[in-house]
Amino acid sequence: MKNLLALICLITSPFAMGLEAFCFSSQYSLSQIKDHVQIIASPKDKIYLRESQNCLEVATSSSKVELMRKWISKKYPILKSYTVGQQVAPSAIPSNCRLAVEKEVSGSNEVTTAAIGQRNRLNQQTSRTSGKSVSSLVLGMGSSGVVSVNGQRVELECLQSGAAGLKIKVSLVGPRQEIATQLVVNKGIRTNLGSVVEDLNRQSRSAGFPSGVSVSKSSGSLTYDYYLLAK
Numbered sequence: 021m022k023n024l025l026a027l028i029c030l031i032t033s034p035f036a037m038g039l040e041a042f043c044f045s046s047q048y049s050l051s052q053i054k055d056h057v058q059i060i061a062s063p064k065d066k067i068y069l070r071e072s073q074n075c076l077e078v079a080t081s082s083s084k085v086e087l088m089r090k091w092i093s094k095k096y097p098i099l100k101s102y103t104v105g106q107q108v109a110p111s112a113i114p115s116n117c118r119l120a121v122e123k124e125v126s127g128s129n130e131v132t133t134a135a136i137g138q139r140n141r142l143n144q145q146t147s148r149t150s151g152k153s154v155s156s157l158v159l160g161m162g163s164s165g166v167v168s169v170n171g172q173r174v175e176l177e178c179l180q181s182g183a184a185g186l187k188i189k190v191s192l193v194g195p196r197q198e199i200a201t202q203l204v205v206n207k208g209i210r211t212n213l214g215s216v217v218e219d220l221n222r223q224s225r226s227a228g229f230p231s232g233v234s235v236s237k238s239s240g241s242l243t244y245d246y247y248l249l250a251k
Contacts, residue, residue, distance in 0.1 A: 038082045039104040042092055043075040050076055053096050060091055068180055077104060117159040117178035117186055118251040122210075123169045126150045127242035129220045135234045149242060156251075164189075169246075186250055205250045213246040 044053065050069045053076055057067055066079035078088055092098060128148045135141040153170035164177035177189040181204045190213055192199040199214040220240040 038085065039077055039079050040085045040088070040101060041070070041075045041077045041104050042089070042101045043073055043099045044096055045099060046074050048074070048096050050074060053092065056095055057088065057092060060087070070181075116161055117176075117188070118156070119159065119167075119176060119178070119188070120154055120156045120249040120251060121167055121169050121174050121176075121213075122247040122249065123153045123172060124151070124245045124247070125242055126245075127218075127220075127240060129238055129240035129242075131236065131238045133234065133236045174246075188248060188250070190248065192246065199246060203248075205248065207250045209250070211248045213248050215246070216244045218242045218244070 042053075044050070050071060054067050054069065057076065057078065061067065061078075061080070065084075068077040068079075070077055076092075078085075080088060089098065089101060126149065128146060130144070130146045133141070133143045155167045155169045155174075157165055157167040157176060159165050159176065159178040161178060161180055164175065167174050167176065172192065175191040179187040179189070181187040185204050185206055187202065187204050189202045190199065192213075199216065201213060203211060203213075205211050218241060220238055220242065223235070223237045
């Protein structure tokens with residue numbers, strides 16, 4: 021206990037932090053290692069899980085890196101460690117997710133109506149559609165929420181990825197539309213989530229007296245493009 025208290029006393033809270041990565045064999049749980057590191061971490065230290073490489077990234081002062089290394093290696097063998105980039109200001113590390121979901125629609129529809137009876141008629145109309153809807157949402161790190169984009173329900177979950185990246189899980193389910201994806205994004209970069217095409221090809225026929233026979237045929241499609249922007 022005395023050694024632990026002495027180690028904690030050496031830890032300070034600097035204005036800027038370096039980002040150091042510690043990597044481990046796949047047999048070790050990153051969550052358990054994180055709990056072990058948090059024993060000596062200060063409130064300003066940030067700890068991230070890079071699961072793809074089974075590495076723990078610790079944003080802390082350069083003076084504390086060696087202390088962290090010794091503390092971790094007492095319980096968990098470190099395969100490798102390295103510095104990730106230059107110094108990272110604490111303000112650059114996001115504490116929440118400010119997200120915007122954009123829905124763009126474009127397409128055309130051609131409707132042809134023919135009537136055969138006492139009076140024969142042929143009518144043809146073409147309509148073009150384009151538009152854009154945007155909805156915004158603020159989520160706490162690690163939480164999920166729902167946003168409606170022009171009547172379309174979109175479920176979002178926000179997770180930390182590295183020091184400044186965000187891992188977003190997106191689920192969009194509707195009568196004719198379904199998108200489920202997971203991606204890593206950075207602030208200010210607009211990312212395409214996917215496209216859904218709605219087929220507008222239809223045909224109907226009616227008959228009556230004295231109006232005769234009426235045939236209506238429509239052809240075309242609408243394309244819905246979804247985008248995600250982290251602010």
